[in-house]
Amino acid sequence: MIMIIIIDKREKEEIMARYSRQREAIRKQVSGRKDHPTAETLYAELKKDFPELSLATVYRNLGQLAEWGEVVKIDSYGAARFDWVVEPHSHFFCRECGCVVDMPEADDRMPRDIAEHFDGVIESSASNFFGLCKECKEKLDRESRN
Numbered sequence: 001m002i003m004i005i006i007i008d009k010r011e012k013e014e015i016m017a018r019y020s021r022q023r024e025a026i027r028k029q030v031s032g033r034k035d036h037p038t039a040e041t042l043y044a045e046l047k048k049d050f051p052e053l054s055l056a057t058v059y060r061n062l063g064q065l066a067e068w069g070e071v072v073k074i075d076s077y078g079a080a081r082f083d084w085v086v087e088p089h090s091h092f093f094c095r096e097c098g099c100v101v102d103m104p105e106a107d108d109r110m111p112r113d114i115a116e117h118f119d120g121v122i123e124s125s126a127s128n129f130f131g132l133c134k135e136c137k138e139k140l141d142r143e144s145r146n
């Protein structure tokens with residue numbers, strides 16, 4: 001069976017406009033924040049203003065924005081998180097709650113040492129730090145006291 005779906009030009013333009021409006025809203029929602037949100041977090045926040053929005057759309061648009069270099073996708077213990085700061089920078093990953101925190105600029109002596117033992121050209125570097133965030137550390141300290 002052949003199914004022909006006819007969408008007139010105006011209808012198609014409306015769909016395209018809605019897609020870019022949603023993508024723009026997603027981009028804005030990621031911008032300026034420090035919590036490196038997941039797609040689920042953004043979806044829950046945007047759902048109020050865009051009732052027709054689906055989680056799949058949020059994922060697709062975030063993938064598109066990452067491809068264009070407008071956001072960076074980072075992996076935190078298996079969950080994809082998104083960062084609007086696209087310049088390389090260091091992150092701390094909490095193994096308990098999975099939060100991702102920006103780290104202050106690390107000492108740049110280490111990359112230079114590494115560069116001496118590397119035949120190519122290193123243009124930037126960022127380090128990953130792993131452990132427990134302040135909240136999780138305090139929570140575990142409280143629990144171990146009880």
Ligand SMILES: [Zn+2]
Pocket residue numbers: 094095096097098099132133134135136137
């Ligand atoms: Zn934590």
Ligand SMILES: [Zn+2]
Pocket residue numbers: 036083085089091101102
């Ligand atoms: Zn970051």
